[in-house]
Amino acid sequence: MLRWWLLALATLVLVAIAGFAALAWQPSLPPAALPVTAFDPSLVARGRDLALIGNCNTCHTQEGGKAYAGGKPIPTPFGTIHATNVTPDPETGIGQWSLTAFVRSMREGVDREGNHLYPAFPYDHYARVTDEDLAALYAFLMTRRAVRHEAPPPDLPFPLNQRPLLAGWKLLFLKAGSYRPDPARSVEWNRGAYLAEGLGHCGACHTPRNRLGAEIASEHYNGGEAENWWGPPLNASSPASVPWTEASLFNYLRDWDPKHGGAVGPMAPVSHNLSQVGESEVRAMATYLTALMGPPSGERLGRTEAIAARPDAAPDPRLAAGERIYAGACATCHASGGQVPYTVNSLAYHTTLFGPDPRNVIQAVLRGIRPPEGAAGAIMPGYAEMLTDGQVADLLDYLRARFSDAPPWTDLERKVREVREDIPPTSGSLGGAQVESTPDLRRGG
Amino acid sequence: MIRISVNGYEHTVDADPATPLLYVLRDHLALNGAKFGCGLGQCGACTVLVDGKAAFSCLTPISVLPGRRITTLEGLGTPEEPGQVQKAFIAEQAAQCGYCIPGMIMRAHALLQARPDPSEAEIRAAMDPQLCRCGTHMRILAAIRRAAREGAVPSYVGTIEGTRP
Incomplete structure (x- = not known):
């Protein structure tokens, strides 16, 4: 009897393994005939x-690297993934890829080659793209x-380094089918x-994710995060101080808006990209x-x-301590009533x-703000060297009370410390570098 | 009244706690090395060291400074005995109008304390916040390389006559 049960169990396990293997197995596709260069210039321009709009360059171009040649580390809660080379190099890029x-x-x-890719590459969004647009992007x-x-x-x-497991993730979270228009709109x-x-994959940063790293469909646009920055909600729960309008969101997405300011952090390259595409596309997204x-x-x-x-x-x-810091460090620009370029009327x-x-406020205060290479935009010095964690916390307590009607933030000093740990020591002025402490050898008085 | 430590001396300053350090250095302590350039933390002329790290003194209220060590250009050496980075700037004749140079020297000093043998890319990245409108950048870079060749930058804080309270 026992033997019969064991046999049944073993069979079940084998069937399950075989089923999963069939699900996870993807064929290698034949290399494209080289070179793949004959494309209609108008198709390339659309691509x-x-x-x-897809913000491809932000992940697929490394700092100081060649465009689309990959290598940029993408931090995720599970570990670091490196964006791939999507230039047409046949050996290290996608040169052998057919459409x-x-x-x-x-x-x-x-x-x-048939390997599953990690969903840091947002194919859960790209699945919505039409054949024509994918052909243009390919071109x-x-x-x-x-x-x-x-x-x-x-x-x-x-086991996260076992790519076949991603087949299970896709079974749970990847919905097939390109975008279906809503005729009522x-x-x-x-x-x-x-x-x-x-x-655009806006939800990747503006929708919360579950423990397996998938966007929670029932909380679409409830606010998410990216690279230790907060992605604000984009639905009715938006806490925006000034409610967004189509016109102001259009301004923000392309450049800067007098009622909201401009994009910073991981959103900055997004708006820099959108400033270079047709206005009607950005207006549609704002709508x-x-x-x-x-x-x-x-x-x-x-x-x-x-x-x-x-x-x-x-x-x-x-x-009072935070007010003094605001008065001495921030007010020169931020109390100018919008006179200093790229500042809004008031925080x-x-x-x-x-x-x-x-x-986001901690990030801006510690790192400062600078526009993307080659673009005009806000410049703010970083205060990582000037203010201690406690002083940044004092400043934020004051800013929250003075410039918003929201309840105080909690546990600020710890949150400041955590963001500071994330700032590489070689950034800008070597802010995080350790300097050996020096006694006051010749103290006078 | 706020007590601050500048170049190894303790000073008691009668100023509003929100006053930027630059004004206290120049107007109260007569330490005129740090310059007022833009007042917005965008040019670097006012750069000093706070606990060994480069900071814009025009945007640092004195209220955040008690218990921390401030070093100004005057703390690195004297006209008779210039400090290592100062000597290198003189040797390379890195100044034209000279207005940006105190800030340049302070940030270069902070860099060389943190990275005694910086690469060219590290020097350029570290000096990025400092502007020079005369265009002596190549000489400034040469001066920093020269200072680095001469070994570790001393980390003691010197004093000069006249900075004593």
Whole structure:
């Protein structure tokens, strides 16, 4: 009897393994005939815009590296993944990939050789892209300069380094099928939804993820994170100080808006890319996202102006230390009433001071802000060397009380320390470098 | 009244705690090495060291400084006995109008304390916040390389007559 049960169990396990293997196995596709260069220039031009909307260059170009040649480390909660080389180099890039292989990678997350790709590459979004747009994107990438550059392998612990397991992840979280327009909505809304949900992959940073790293569908656009920055909600729960309008979101996505400021952190390259594509595409995305946020409640209208008009004097003596730092370090630019270029009227206009997560303010204070290479934009010095963790926490306590109507942030000093640990010691002025402490040898007096 | 430590001396300063360090250095302590350039932390002319790290004194309120060590250009050497980085800047004739040079020397000093043998890329990245409008960048870079060749930058804080409270 026992033997019969064991046999049945063994059979079941074998069937399960065989089933999973069949699910996980993907064929290697034949190499494309070389060279793949015959593309209609108008197709390449469309592909260029789509690549900018897809923000491909941000991950697939390493700092100081050649365009699209990969190698950039992408930090994830599971370990570090290195973006691949997507130039047409036949050995280290996608030079041997046919259009079929490219489409499979974008929709199913499988490379030409049949290996499963990690979902840091957002194929859960790219699956929504149409055949025509994928063909244009392919034409654009295959006409870039081929660069020989091998991206390092992912740095992931066992069992996450076993790529076949990704077949299970896909079974759970990857929905097939390109974008289906909603006939009840305008053409512009549908275009915006197609771009935002597909190539734009806005949800990757603005939707919370579950423990397996997949976006939680029921919490679409409830706010997420990227590279230790907070991605604000893009739905009706948006805490934006000034409610977004189509016009202001269009300005923000392309450059800078007088009621909101400009993009910083991981969003900065996104808006720099969007500043280079057709205005109608960005306007469509702004239309779609503003509709998701819906009309603002009455109490949110006009509150920003009221908060901005309050006096700068600390409302509570416990906030005096932060007020002094604001007065001495920040007010020169931020109390100029918008006179200094790329500053808004008052810090009360910034969404980050109203959100539940203080990381963006900590990041901006410690690292400072600078525009992407070659672009105009806000410049702010970083205060990592000038302010201690406790002093940054004092400053944020004051800013939160003075410039927002949201409850105080908690545990700020620890959060400042955690963000500071993330700043590489060689950035800018070698801020994190250790300097041996020096006694005051010749103290006078 | 706020107590701050500058170039090894303790000073008691009668100024609003929100006052930027630059004004206290120049107006209260007569230490005129650090310069006012933009007042916005974008040019580097006001750079001094706080606990050995380069900081814009125009944007550092004195309220955050008690218990920390401030070093200014005057703390690195004297006209008779210039410090290692100062000597290298003189040897390379790195100054034209000279307005940016104190800040350049302070940030170069901080760099060489943290990285005694920096690569060219590290020098350029570290000096990025400092602007020079005369265009003496090549000589400034040469001066920093020369200072690095001459060995470890001394980490003691010197003093000169006149900076005593």
